[in-house]
Amino acid sequence: MPAAPAPTWDPGQYLRHADHRARPFGELLARIPEPPATAPRIADLGCGPGNVTAQLAERWPTAHITGYDNSPEMLARAEAHAGETPGGGRLDFAHADVGRWLPEETYDVIVSNATLQWVPGHVESFAAWVDRLAPGGTFAFQVPGNFDAPSHVLMRELSESTRWQGLLGGVLRHADAVLTPADYLERLAALGCAADVWETTYLHLLQGPDPDPVLDWVKGTGLRPVLTALEGDPKARTEFLDAYRGLLREAYPATGHGTVFPFRRVFAVARKEN
Template structure:
């Protein structure tokens, strides 16, 4: 279960990659703009503002997120991103920090290129931080003797969950797109008593929270705090720096060399 309020606690930090991704999409008058993994819709509404004449289609796999997006006036629908197919008038497909949850997303990107009209845009951003100390700490604690029975069935994502910018560029170029790809490591300045824990509670820890009773969840959090504090120590001024690598790829369909 995704909690929109927890996710939005870092809305400014999470929103910045979205705007940087969309800055490279130069569609002028798209007919249909799709946001796959729209979350609570706070960023999706900016698509309607940028392209007021377009139909904005919003899709997410979380009922809680879809409900929050609808509260913002979006015609959001509950759907499996892996099963989504573009309508014939789709000119822009955006997916911001969502496709990392879809193991088959590389095949999806190829399928979208084949299905979209010539000149359509695909804009994707995915995290590239699955080997970061924050994720390693969660995996190590979850696999420890006191937690492995309760959390052993959760498929913690390790290894090659997402690709590099070079690899995505090659994939979409080979599919026939004109590609712009890059990577950015943001150094987020966080504050609060346990800021990194608060951050990952809204994302990476979602399946852990869903698997545990409330008392166990609070105990897991308490045991995770010193591990995160060791990797992300607070400065004397109270700030904590949290590096976060993200991978971006923008492609215009049918304009590259096959």
């Protein structure tokens, strides 16, 4: 089987459902306690196009916030948010592979929004990240918990089918991409953190001109490895998308008021004890 390619990202496609995608981060942000410093140092791991990183600057206007990402396309889009903030803080962005990122300084908050599912073995980094939190600092993240949803199951089954296995076998993430909420709680508590872990299933009502809104959604995220693997073969890419589109239409039928797209997410807020 081919090695899974590093997915290329399309910020414009990703932001097509920005309101729905940003909502979980807002709810995560609301649960993060105030950091110990008056001018906190904050890291956003997997900042993407920077739209949610900017919410950190709104919450803590005196903070120095750095968004880290390994996608040149996403970082180029994020630069629109960079600069001094009205409260005297600063927002900047830097290239980093979250799977290898180790803090070189002390942070008051380390946050990650819908990124760690892309990082195999991400829980093994938790100890190093918590270690570089200031006393009373917080590590917080949210990850999709929907790998057993039809959108992912159908994508994997199609990719592993006889027609596509040679091109796409082993390319996609599987159901073990994230841990259970109980496992995350155990890992964080074992590091001496006061941990709050929960899950929420959103019922996104997708509306708009696109007749296949679930396909449009996954084109911005979960389908990126497939699109990357097939980007040199437009005919094969079209064939795959046509087949997948038909499966999604059956799994997520349109209604008179839109297409309902259930989406489970797992949240964790871990405060380092003083």
